[in-house]
Amino acid sequence: MKSYHRVLTIAGSDSGGGAGIQADLKTFSALGCFGMSVITALTAQNTRVVTDILPVSPAFIASQMDAVLEDIGVDAVKIGMLHSPEVIETVAEKLAQWKCPNVVVDPVMVSKSGDKLLREDAVKALKQTLVPLATLITPNLPEASVMLDRPVEIAGEMKQAALDLAELGCANVLVKGGHLTGNNSGDLLYDKENQAMVDLPGERIDTKNSHGTGCTLSSAIAANLARGMALEPAVKMAKVYITHALRAGADYQTGKGHGPVHHFYKFWS
Template sequence: MMTDFPQALSIAGSDSSGGAGMQADLKTMQERHVYAATVLVAITAQNTLGVQDSVPLPAKIINEQFTSIADDLAIKACKTGMLADSEHVSIVVENLKKYDFGPLIVDPVMVAKGGATLLTEDAVITIKENLIPLATVVTPNIPEAEVLTDLTINSKEDMIMAGQKIKALGAKNVIIKGGHQASADTASDFVLLENGHSFWLSSKRIDTIRTHGTGDTLSACIAAELAKGVDVETAIITAKKYVEATITDGIIVGHGHGPLNHWAYRKVAKNAKL
């Protein structure tokens, strides 16, 4: 008999250092009290200093992972992360059309924190034309939004325009993450909802390099909240607070762009009402 415990799916690449990718998704979903399943699309050899190598998996095993999950689990929301190239984006799109895994969060991962390219140029077109139209929420950072929209983003007005252009690609809701925008005090994200309502989410900018996996964590938290039946706006606000907590109460791991503290909300959440 099928359990009704909330279940979510991460469709992404593996980060051998555990800070980003599928590992960050699993930790986040677990901390948000959601059972996490996975479809592994690519494997990376990486650490806090950078990505040393990566290999996409064969189509056959990716398809079989989707089938195995669909045959047994009750996935209520899913998210995508690193998808490598156009071929693998298309494989994922075909499976998402085949199986109903609930709301889809698209994190258009293009570049690792250390600067390594995680998405080929031809895959950007496939994401824009085939994956984003399936998305409930799309969560690009500023560099990713610039690639998706062919805009140069230097201001809040530019972020608003980028959000509108990405929504026009077919996404229901869009978050333009403003962490890359120069500001001494705050990091502000622009949120554009399906109903046309828009707002800004701002948090205090923390002076740290230990932010590896922030994008994965944000999108995974949104997916987890949606799997629990939370509305989109509340899920986005909760995810922003959760990520802020993981950065605020940091941990020291590695010698470069260190990972987040995924269990930090246990101490911080009382004040953040998570």
């Protein structure tokens, strides 16, 4: 019998379909993986606004993880926003218990408007209990700033930020440069095991349809790792995927705000 490449997403649900669990599952499918989900919160949102959030209890999050991991297992895990210290600690405990491989943590902490999405105690729990279990963390510049408690705003600050983030215990760091000004939107990958800094140039796509970009990139990395790629090619191929998805989705009108990327650009238009 054949086996699927199995990827689990642990994140919130986006009722608008552009980010969160929905974006993750679409990405896994587009990249040839079998996707599973542990929902940490339900959101009522569209392309313009989040109108309500219903958190899921840590106990039920643990039950979801146990159910999936005991029976199906995983080849990689993608983790999105976790809303409280209790949830973060529960997820970390279960990842360790089940010895989950290829854990990609997208530390969603700051909204597009610049507002913090996590309380200080949740940020502390993330850094102390979850980040050390990660194969890769993928902060953007505002998130790196929160994690390091100092501004990380320009390209020249990204290398030191990656080194300092690695000191939190994670195996590897991808500092994303989408918030850089001008045409430069390149990322920086720090491969801690090999002590290598890899510059990853990025093409800035002119589009308002960028909702779920971070979720999609981290999910694509997890999918590529699940398929057996080494870290650097997994990240590089994920960047190719998100670039094409952004470009292909630019001409679509979905809602009245920031629409999604085109996850299935390879298959339909």
